[in-house]
Amino acid sequence: MSHLVTVAAIAAFAFAVSAALARPLPATAPQAAPFFGGGSAETHAWQRYHFRAYTMTLVFIAFEMEMMFMYPWAVVFVAEGGKAMAEMGMFLGILAIGLLYGWREGVFRWQ
Amino acid sequence: MAVRLFHRMAARSAPAVFVCIGPRMQALVEGLFARAQSRRMESPAGAAILLVAGDIPRRAAVALDRIHDQIPPPRETVHWDGCDDPMTELLAAWARLMAGESGEPDRLPDDPPNPWKGHGDHGQGGEGMMGGVPYGRPMAMTGEDPRDGLKLDAYTMRVGPFAPMLPPGLVLELTLQGDLIASARVTEAPFPQPEDANAPRACAARLLRLLGLGPQADRLLRGTAPRSLNAVRALPVGLGAAGTGGDARTRLRGWLEGKPAEGPPPDIPRLLEGREWHEAVVLLNSWPPDTIRQAAEAAR
Structure with a gap:
C-alpha cells in the first residue's frame, strides 16, 4: 500500500513539474482561428452536420457486443458441446437476418 | 546540460517551413523542397519558419500576416526572391530558433473579429445553440x-x-x-506563374503529393522517370470528366507520360458545387495552374 502511495506521489509530482515546464503560451486571436491558407470564416466552427458513418457505427457496436457474448460461450462450449453450438448458431442466425435486413434497407451504402 | 544537448540535436533536424508562394515562384519552391533538407509543412501550426517566396501582391498582405501569426512562437520569416539558394538562410533561422531565441512578435492585433457579446450576465451566449458571438x-x-x-x-x-x-x-x-x-x-484568381509550373512533371508531382505519394513526387521533380503508372489508380475513374480532356485519371496518366494536358478550362463554381472537399481539391489540381487561372479569371 505504501509503495502504491509513493508511486502515485512521484507520478503526481512529475506531472505537475512537466505541466509547469511545458505550459503552452496562450493562443492569440489569429491563432485561435482555423487555418484556411490565409482566409477566414464568417461563422463559428460549432455546427450541426450529417455524420454519415452513423449507421455503420451502430452496426459495428451491435456486432462488437455479439463478440462479447461469445467469450463466456467459448468457456461453456467445452463442457456442453453440441447443445451450445446449436444455441450459438440460433443466436448468430437471428443476427444475420438483421444484417440482411439492414443491407436491404441500404444502411451500408455511403451517402 | 541535457537541455543544451536537446537544443543541439533539434538544430540538426530539418527546418519545418510553411511557404507562401507569390507570383512566378511556384515551380522554384516545389523544386527547392524536392531537393533540399527541409520539411514543407501543410499548416502553420507545425512550422517555425515562414518562407515568403517572391513579391506578395498587396491584396494578399493581410492573409500573409494572418499566416505569420498562426505560426506558433518562436517563429522567423525568411524572404526569397528566387535568385540564390535560401537554404543557408533557412538553416541559420532554424538554428537561432532552436537555440531559444524569442523570434518575431505578432503582426495582427490580438482581438477577435467581432466583440464577443451576447445575452447573459457575462455576454456568454444566446438562446439554445443559436445566437451569441463566441470568439467573435x-x-x-x-x-x-x-x-x-x-x-x-x-x-x-x-x-x-x-x-x-x-x-x-x-x-x-x-x-x-x-x-x-x-x-x-x-x-x-491565382498569381501568374511561368511555363515551368505547367510542365507535365510538375503537375504530376503536385497531384501525386496530394494523393499522399510524396516520395514519388520528389523523384519526379528531381528528374527520375516514373517507374510505373500504377499511381493513377489512386484516382477514381470518371472523377472530373470534362468533354474532350478526359477525367482526372486520364490527365494524370498523360502527365506521367510527359504529355501536357489539353481541353478547355472548367467552370469552377459548377465544378465544385455538390462535391466533397477532397474531390474538389483533387479536381483543382488535375488541371495545369495556367488553365485554372484562366478558369478563375472567367469565373470572377
Whole structure:
C-alpha cells in the first residue's frame, strides 16, 4: 500500500513539474482561428452536420457486443458441446437476418 | 546540460517551413523542397519558419500576416526572391530558433473579429445553440442541403490565397455543409506563374503529393522517370470528366507520360458545387495552374 502511495506521489509530482515546464503560451486571436491558407470564416466552427458513418457505427457496436457474448460461450462450449453450438448458431442466425435486413434497407451504402 | 544537448540535436533536424508562394515562384519552391533538407509543412501550426517566396501582391498582405501569426512562437520569416539558394538562410533561422531565441512578435492585433457579446450576465451566449458571438464569430445557421435535403448548418469561409493544396493566389469563398460544398465562388484568381509550373512533371508531382505519394513526387521533380503508372489508380475513374480532356485519371496518366494536358478550362463554381472537399481539391489540381487561372479569371 505504501509503495502504491509513493508511486502515485512521484507520478503526481512529475506531472505537475512537466505541466509547469511545458505550459503552452496562450493562443492569440489569429491563432485561435482555423487555418484556411490565409482566409477566414464568417461563422463559428460549432455546427450541426450529417455524420454519415452513423449507421455503420451502430452496426459495428451491435456486432462488437455479439463478440462479447461469445467469450463466456467459448468457456461453456467445452463442457456442453453440441447443445451450445446449436444455441450459438440460433443466436448468430437471428443476427444475420438483421444484417440482411439492414443491407436491404441500404444502411451500408455511403451517402 | 541535457537541455543544451536537446537544443543541439533539434538544430540538426530539418527546418519545418510553411511557404507562401507569390507570383512566378511556384515551380522554384516545389523544386527547392524536392531537393533540399527541409520539411514543407501543410499548416502553420507545425512550422517555425515562414518562407515568403517572391513579391506578395498587396491584396494578399493581410492573409500573409494572418499566416505569420498562426505560426506558433518562436517563429522567423525568411524572404526569397528566387535568385540564390535560401537554404543557408533557412538553416541559420532554424538554428537561432532552436537555440531559444524569442523570434518575431505578432503582426495582427490580438482581438477577435467581432466583440464577443451576447445575452447573459457575462455576454456568454444566446438562446439554445443559436445566437451569441463566441470568439467573435456568430453561430452558423441552417441552410438547404443539396445532397439529401437535411437542413444542416451552412459554414461560409474563404480559403486561400496560401492554402497549400490550391494554386497559390486562388481565393475561393465556399459554403460548406459538413464536407459538402453547397456553393462556391471565385474571389481572386491565382498569381501568374511561368511555363515551368505547367510542365507535365510538375503537375504530376503536385497531384501525386496530394494523393499522399510524396516520395514519388520528389523523384519526379528531381528528374527520375516514373517507374510505373500504377499511381493513377489512386484516382477514381470518371472523377472530373470534362468533354474532350478526359477525367482526372486520364490527365494524370498523360502527365506521367510527359504529355501536357489539353481541353478547355472548367467552370469552377459548377465544378465544385455538390462535391466533397477532397474531390474538389483533387479536381483543382488535375488541371495545369495556367488553365485554372484562366478558369478563375472567367469565373470572377
